[in-house]
Amino acid sequence: MWQRRKWLLKAGGGLGALGVLGLSGLLAGCASAPPRRLNASGQACFALRRPRRLICSDALAPSTETEQNIRELGPIADALTVYLVRRSIGDTGGAVPMTIDGRRGLTVPPFSMARLRLAPGAHRIVMTWRGEESALDLQGQAGDVRFVELQRSSGFWSWHARYGWRTVEPEQLARRALDSRVIADLDLRPTVSS
Numbered sequence: 001m002w003q004r005r006k007w008l009l010k011a012g013g014g015l016g017a018l019g020v021l022g023l024s025g026l027l028a029g030c031a032s033a034p035p036r037r038l039n040a041s042g043q044a045c046f047a048l049r050r051p052r053r054l055i056c057s058d059a060l061a062p063s064t065e066t067e068q069n070i071r072e073l074g075p076i077a078d079a080l081t082v083y084l085v086r087r088s089i090g091d092t093g094g095a096v097p098m099t100i101d102g103r104r105g106l107t108v109p110p111f112s113m114a115r116l117r118l119a120p121g122a123h124r125i126v127m128t129w130r131g132e133e134s135a136l137d138l139q140g141q142a143g144d145v146r147f148v149e150l151q152r153s154s155g156f157w158s159w160h161a162r163y164g165w166r167t168v169e170p171e172q173l174a175r176r177a178l179d180s181r182v183i184a185d186l187d188l189r190p191t192v193s194s
Contacts, residue, residue: 037181044183046109055095055109059184067182070115073145073174079117079189080140082125087111087176088152096150096163098127106184108150113177114184120144129163136165147173 037045037054038061045056062070075081084106086096091110099105101123106114108127120142126135127150138146149166 044109044112044181046111046181056107057095057109057112057114057183058097058107059114059186062182062185066185070113070182070185071178073147073170073177075143075145076117078142079187080120080123080138080142080144080146082116082118082123082138082146082148083113083173083177084108084116084125084148084150085113085173085177085180086150087113087180091152093129093152093163096127096129098125098150100125100186100188102126104186104188106186109183111180112183113180114182114186117185117187117189119189125165127163127165132162134164136167138167145170147177149173149176 037047041056042060043056043058044061045054047054061067070083073083086108087110093110095107095109097105097107100116100118106116108114118138118140120140122137122139124135124137125148126133136148138148140146147168147170149168150163151166153162153164
């Protein structure tokens, strides 16, 4: 009996080392970007487990290369770059629609991020949730970067939730942004006709 226990202790030491290696590999995987989940139309989605349904953006998901570029959270030389993140604990409400400068907008599902490229100057982003509007005014020059969070502000259940805007420093939002799905890369600068 003692010999068997002794062998198990020796084997357990080796298995323990393998367990530590496996756990470190698992934790490293947690730090990576979430897998892309697209619907048949190519839009990025968030999947609810109960009830089973997809909450999707209305914009087409960017290519894998563009997504990698977005995850660098860098500026664009000739645009005001806005990184929009929606990632609150327990946020499983529906997609939140928004307009940018009173025109084309974006529908933002939970646990997602988007990059908006805007012309230098003043801009207004308005989101609507259950008949209530919340507006955010931004201003910036070409090459500036703004980090904005669409934050769930109250209510434990999704039908009581309220949403509001919050501008944050890059260090505060970077981790949540990198753990979110990239849903869109919108260039909303006016096009120059030649």
